[in-house]
Amino acid sequence: MPSHVLENFLKENLADLKNKGLYNEIDTLESANGPVIKINGRELINLSSNNYLGLATDDRMIDACVDATKKYGVGAGAVRTINGTLAVHIELEEKLAEFKHTEAAIAYQSGFNCNMAAISAVMDKNDAILSDELNHASIIDGCRLSKAKIIRVNHSDMDDLRAKAKEAKESGLYNKIMVITDGVFSMDGDVAKLPEIVEIAEEFDLMTYVDDAHGSGVLGKGAGTVKHFGLSDRVDFQIGTLSKAIGVVGGYVAGRKDLIDWLKVQSRPFLFSTSITPGSAAACIEAIDILSNSMELQDKLWDNVHNLKDGLKKIGFDIGNSETPITPVIIGDEKKTQEFSKRLNEEGVYAKSIVFPTVPRGTGRVRNMPSAAHTKEMLDQALSVYEKVGKELGILN
Ligand SMILES: Cc1ncc(COP(=O)(O)O)c(C=O)c1O
Numbered sequence: 001m002p003s004h005v006l007e008n009f010l011k012e013n014l015a016d017l018k019n020k021g022l023y024n025e026i027d028t029l030e031s032a033n034g035p036v037i038k039i040n041g042r043e044l045i046n047l048s049s050n051n052y053l054g055l056a057t058d059d060r061m062i063d064a065c066v067d068a069t070k071k072y073g074v075g076a077g078a079v080r081t082i083n084g085t086l087a088v089h090i091e092l093e094e095k096l097a098e099f100k101h102t103e104a105a106i107a108y109q110s111g112f113n114c115n116m117a118a119i120s121a122v123m124d125k126n127d128a129i130l131s132d133e134l135n136h137a138s139i140i141d142g143c144r145l146s147k148a149k150i151i152r153v154n155h156s157d158m159d160d161l162r163a164k165a166k167e168a169k170e171s172g173l174y175n176k177i178m179v180i181t182d183g184v185f186s187m188d189g190d191v192a193k194l195p196e197i198v199e200i201a202e203e204f205d206l207m208t209y210v211d212d213a214h215g216s217g218v219l220g221k222g223a224g225t226v227k228h229f230g231l232s233d234r235v236d237f238q239i240g241t242l243s244k245a246i247g248v249v250g251g252y253v254a255g256r257k258d259l260i261d262w263l264k265v266q267s268r269p270f271l272f273s274t275s276i277t278p279g280s281a282a283a284c285i286e287a288i289d290i291l292s293n294s295m296e297l298q299d300k301l302w303d304n305v306h307n308l309k310d311g312l313k314k315i316g317f318d319i320g321n322s323e324t325p326i327t328p329v330i331i332g333d334e335k336k337t338q339e340f341s342k343r344l345n346e347e348g349v350y351a352k353s354i355v356f357p358t359v360p361r362g363t364g365r366v367r368n369m370p371s372a373a374h375t376k377e378m379l380d381q382a383l384s385v386y387e388k389v390g391k392e393l394g395i396l397n
Helices: 004-019 059-072 080-084 087-100 111-122 137-146 158-171 194-204 257-266 268-272 278-293 296-315 334-346 376-392
Strands: 036-039 042-046 104-108 128-132 149-153 177-182 207-211 237-241 251-255 327-332 364-368
Touching: 042 376, 059 278, 080 268, 087 104, 087 237, 087 251, 087 278, 104 111, 104 257, 104 268, 111 137, 111 177, 111 207, 111 237, 111 251, 111 257, 111 268, 128 137, 128 158, 137 149, 137 177, 149 158, 158 177, 158 194, 177 194, 194 207, 251 257, 257 268, 278 296, 296 327, 296 376, 327 334, 334 364, 334 376
Parallel strands: 128 149, 128 177, 177 207, 207 237
Antiparallel strands: 036 042, 104 251, 237 251, 327 364
């Protein structure tokens, strides 16, 4: 007999979300997630993917995935500690460590899982975590799971971080204290102030944890934000995802060997969930080889980023202070932002609106993610649509 309690719960809450305009209708792509996508039979210029380097559809990646799938099969067959560790997983971890300039690395099923895994494997109820208020949801959930005291730090406010680090240290209440930050903040595209964060961490004896989901493959010649600032030997945990610039799926933690040894025996998503597929692992290895041997894709990405940003600014849009490919067009009013995104879509540009509660009230934006796979023509076309819709909705004069 189905539960009436569940039925009532879902009915009430789904209706409530729909009434508040917070129910997200998800689009289905009828094509690969490339620079142009097909939705409901219509082709759209895609400015919403995290496939920064276009690797998700790169032939070299597809070949690597197919070859490994033929050799190892489609699935790893078991949790890694039982008998699901394949040679291709070890090869991937060795490559990741080399790429990140660390002693070792461990791969997980997703970037989200890394934060579920690593934080709670090291931190517990006797510890404290200083966490930037704009950190990703998976960091927030990972912190909660650990049961450590979570101390929210104002976004990228180094005075606040210093004061709270000092207070936590001097309180004597905590065994261990960690500072956690995104490397690149995904809604505004700003980069964490890592040199100052590391200095404060060293002064107050904090562990440092950087989730570089949006920095890896993009900054630091591809190796990420930590490398960009030359801090590879001063950050304890470097987290990355394999699903954005790398173009596949999975995540990893890179760091000292004894940390990785500890995570292999203590982190629950590693111990109790099957690993990424052999085909995915092989494609990730191929991606790292591509990034390590040539700057072609990163150069193309940054050319496209500059073209799109310059174009949007010239037309007259407020694009915030992003230092990375993440390019918000800030509209402000939530309803107008949603209308703007809808009109872009009708004119052939797929760029999603992001509004409260994902970003603060009154800062609604359409977020654009240019990639190495876009052509100049595609971006020019997108810019002319932006100008047309901006004028039509009274956002531009
Ligand atoms: C900072 C950060 N961490 C983790 C994730 C999750 O990564 P994945 O999609 O690999 O689970 C994201 C994705 O948006 C992210 O921005």
